[in-house]
Amino acid sequence: MKLFSNIFTSLEQGLQYSTMKQNAISDNIANVDTPNYKAKSVSFQDTLQKATKELDGLRTDPRHFEIKAKTQNPFIQARSNYLYNNNGNSVDMDKEMTDLAKNQIYYNALVERLNGKFSSLQSVIKGGQ
Template sequence: MKLFSRTFNMLEQGLDYASLKQKVIANNIANVDTPNYKAKDVQFKTALEQAMAPLEAYRTDPRHFSFKGNPSNFLVTTRSDVVYNHNGNSVDIDKEMSDLAENQIYYNALVERLNGQFNTLKTVIKGGK
């Protein structure tokens, strides 16, 4: 019997991804006027692959809880193929603001789902009352 479902681990990794994406977008926005700055992005495919195949630790007894590693080293890439400004900068402020809003919605949805999971646990612990 698992104490917690895999959902908690997946939500945690989703929050890690959204947090890193927020930092990368904020850094891009902060450097919108920096000459020769190349915009960065977080690769979702890498994050998804890590979430779908978590590291399984060796257990000496089947009664031990399973330990799943939490790799949070997502791939941050530099977008160097596009130049939007005359000074060599590749930050598109409209795209960054759109990505920021999309990431905020994603983060809020994950937090709501995590709260729902904890409320379900609380209900089970209280015996359905």
């Protein structure tokens, strides 16, 4: 028996992604003056696009297209094709601060949604009071 619905799993995965992104942004900001440091990014969009191209679908007719499944998690990769400083550093401080703000908004939205779900459960447990 599953205690929580799939929404809790999805929210948890979203929070894990946001945490991974926060760590990458923090590393980039901390190393803004480190020579030859390559900025990190969490590539969820690329992973999502690859995964949606390779979904496993049910074929009810032989004329349907075959779709294969391949699940991937977000991963951190270095952005080495940009140089913003003469010392070989690829950290763009404006981009990092923008990403930091967007990630914070995303994280807060997930936490609010999770709190709402737990409040609903608490209300149900108390009998709607």
